[in-house]
Amino acid sequence: MKKYAVCGFSTRAIAQYVVPLLGIPELPEYGDFSKYGKVVAAVDIDIDRIKIFNERQKTSIPAYLPDEFEKMIRETKPDALIVAGADFTHAEYVIAGLKHNLDVIVEKPMTITAQQAKQVLEAEKASKGKVTVAFNFRYVPAHKYMKKLIMDGAVGKITNIEFVYNLDTWHGPSYFVRWNRTRKFSGGLSIHKSCHHFDLINWLIDDIPETVFAFGALNYFGPNSPFNPQKKSRKKLSKEEIEKRCPYYLKWVGETIPMPQPKHLKIYTDTFHLPYKVQYPEKLYLYDPDIDIEDTYSAAIRYESGASMTYSFNASTPWEGYILGINGTGGRIETVWISTAPDRCPFPKPERQTITYIPLFGPRQVHDIPVVPGGHGGSDHVIKHDIFVKETEESKKLGICAGSIAGAYAVAMGEAVWKSVKTGNPIRISDLLK
Numbered sequence: 001m002k003k004y005a006v007c008g009f010s011t012r013a014i015a016q017y018v019v020p021l022l023g024i025p026e027l028p029e030y031g032d033f034s035k036y037g038k039v040v041a042a043v044d045i046d047i048d049r050i051k052i053f054n055e056r057q058k059t060s061i062p063a064y065l066p067d068e069f070e071k072m073i074r075e076t077k078p079d080a081l082i083v084a085g086a087d088f089t090h091a092e093y094v095i096a097g098l099k100h101n102l103d104v105i106v107e108k109p110m111t112i113t114a115q116q117a118k119q120v121l122e123a124e125k126a127s128k129g130k131v132t133v134a135f136n137f138r139y140v141p142a143h144k145y146m147k148k149l150i151m152d153g154a155v156g157k158i159t160n161i162e163f164v165y166n167l168d169t170w171h172g173p174s175y176f177v178r179w180n181r182t183r184k185f186s187g188g189l190s191i192h193k194s195c196h197h198f199d200l201i202n203w204l205i206d207d208i209p210e211t212v213f214a215f216g217a218l219n220y221f222g223p224n225s226p227f228n229p230q231k232k233s234r235k236k237l238s239k240e241e242i243e244k245r246c247p248y249y250l251k252w253v254g255e256t257i258p259m260p261q262p263k264h265l266k267i268y269t270d271t272f273h274l275p276y277k278v279q280y281p282e283k284l285y286l287y288d289p290d291i292d293i294e295d296t297y298s299a300a301i302r303y304e305s306g307a308s309m310t311y312s313f314n315a316s317t318p319w320e321g322y323i324l325g326i327n328g329t330g331g332r333i334e335t336v337w338i339s340t341a342p343d344r345c346p347f348p349k350p351e352r353q354t355i356t357y358i359p360l361f362g363p364r365q366v367h368d369i370p371v372v373p374g375g376h377g378g379s380d381h382v383i384k385h386d387i388f389v390k391e392t393e394e395s396k397k398l399g400i401c402a403g404s405i406a407g408a409y410a411v412a413m414g415e416a417v418w419k420s421v422k423t424g425n426p427i428r429i430s431d432l433l434k
Contacts, residue, residue, distance in 0.1 A: 002037040002388075005078035006061075007069075007093040008085015009044035012107060014053065014272055016134075017082045018042070020384055022059060031381055033388040041076040043069060043093075044085065049274040056272075069093075073100055080105065080129075086279055087192055088185045091116035098127035105132045105387055109195040110407030112187035114415045114432035117408035121433075124404050132387065133407035137196045138203055138400045139379035142353045142369040146326070146333055147204055147398050154357055156330025158205045161309040164323040165197050168340050172295070172315035173248045176221040177284045181291045183418075188293040190216070191414030194313055197322075198301075199402065199410040204326065206399075207303040209409055212416035213426040214299035220316040221286045221295055228287040239285050248286060252344075299417050318346050331359040408433060 004021060006013050019027050023034030042050045043064045050063035064072040066089070072078075081097035083090050083106040091111040097104040098120070110133050111117045124131050137143065149155065167175075175192070179185040186192045202209065220227065229245035230237050243249045295315040302308050320340040326333045335355045342349045352368045359365075386395050395401055409429065416427035 001035070003040045003077065003079045004037055004082050005041040005043065005072060005076060005080075006039055006082045006084065007043045007097075008083060008089055009042050009046070009049045009053070009274075010084050010086070011272065013082065013084035014274075016107075016380060016384065017084060017105075018053075018061075021388070022057070024057060031384055033384060036388045040078050041072045043072060045278045046274075046276055049276065052274050053272065069096055078102065083107065086179055086185065087112045087187065088179070091120060094120050094131060095123045098123040098129050098131070101128040103129045103132070105134060106407070107134050108199070108407070109187065109191050109411050109414070110404065111411050112185075112191055114408070114412040117404075117411045118433050120404055121408055131404040131407065133199075133402045133404065133410075134383060134387070135196070135199045135203075135402040135406065135410075136379040136383045137200045138402065139382045141372055142335060142337065142355055143200060143204070144394070144398060144400070145355055145367065145369055146335070149333060149355075149357060150204060150206075150326070151398070154330060154359075155326060155328030155333060156360075158207070158305065158307045158326065158328045160307060160327050161201055161205070162323070162325040162327075163197060163201060163309060164312045165194070165314075166317040166320055166322070167193075167315045168318065168320035168344060169248055169316055170252055170341075170344050171320055172317070173221065173286055175315065176286045176291055176295075179279060181221075181284075181288075181293060183292055186293070187411070187414060188418045189295065189313065189315060190214075190297055190417040191411055193315075194297070194311075194414050194417065195410035197311065197313075198413040199406055201309060202406065202409055203399070203402070205303070205305075205307060207305050207307060209301055209413050209416075209429050210304050211302045211426050211428050212299055212413060212420055214297055214417040214420040216294040216297040216418065216421035218291065218294050219296045222291040223287055223289045225287050230287060239283055242285060242287065246286065294418065294421060297417055297421070299420070301413065320344075329360070331357060331362070333357050 006018055015030055018039055019030040020033045021037050021039050023032035039061050041062045041064060043066055044050060045066055047063050047065055054061055062076060080103040083093045083104060087109055090106055094104050094106050111120060180192055227247050229242050297313040299311045321338040323336050337353050338349050352370055355367045355369060357365045386401055391401055412429045412432045415432055416429060420427045
């Protein structure tokens, strides 16, 4: 049985890794992988999260602070690390684990800078351990179906991709009341969020990104937001006064509903009701002056094969999901995915995702892909099997499991986006990973 140490006791870490490895009967929706591994330690600056979790779940996971990492290794002797804390903690834990020749499973993004990604690649070369990046977006049934179509030659030689990804006015704002809102902690949404999207395309078309050119801005959040109530007030408003006049707040709470805040704008105590005092400080809001990342991007990306992609990201739109088209010499694949929760969707949410394949010189084919229950389009449970048990034959055939190189390219693409925005110049991926 493999022994895991969890570095970063986040909501994601608990739901995706800790609870499944514990096999808690009262939480069957997270799965039971307890016969394949066990959690021997947890590391987090918010150490009370671990202690309170132990009390409530009647478990005894040893708790350590980040500066006790080496002590944790000596005392618990894990076989592998699961790195799932705030993005800015990933690189340090991954590299430390590799130095101890441990396998490392890391949530996306692998790191928050291309330089850190390069350091991970170098550390892995010198280690007996290997890195697995948990790109669960690859596991969505519709994405696997598209991969099969492309591998079967349905599209021919890929020529260009059109990819639009939107966050709705419930989800998007949540990133701006958390650590994600500053570059030094997240790398920006072009890394934290878009690395999912970049990796998906890299994997689908089996190509390597070469050059990125992008425009971007902070249009909806920050002090200059057109929705900032402070701009219309002659007096200094408190956070509570701003909330009562904030359209994002009012849309999802309603003027007649008193505090506390709606979940997406509330300081995290998370799904498991655990405190997050250090990493999620209170009194952050959408219009604070220290927000220094963009909420809107448009990018053009060239691949080594000569294929190109236009990519658009917006963190404040009426509905959430994506529009994707993949063109080639054999035809086109197109699909729309609505990920907005039904009670937030401004129109009836489809029960299936439709993938349309149109041969260049043939009739249209429509494939309905049923929506699978579970987190992230049903992908979370399947990736757990590949991580904790073994790769399925389907995963092997499609090359779904991602390693450090895929993680590095996704991070470098995200960094190239924001650096192109800042400089006005195209950015070569190879220059970032030198």
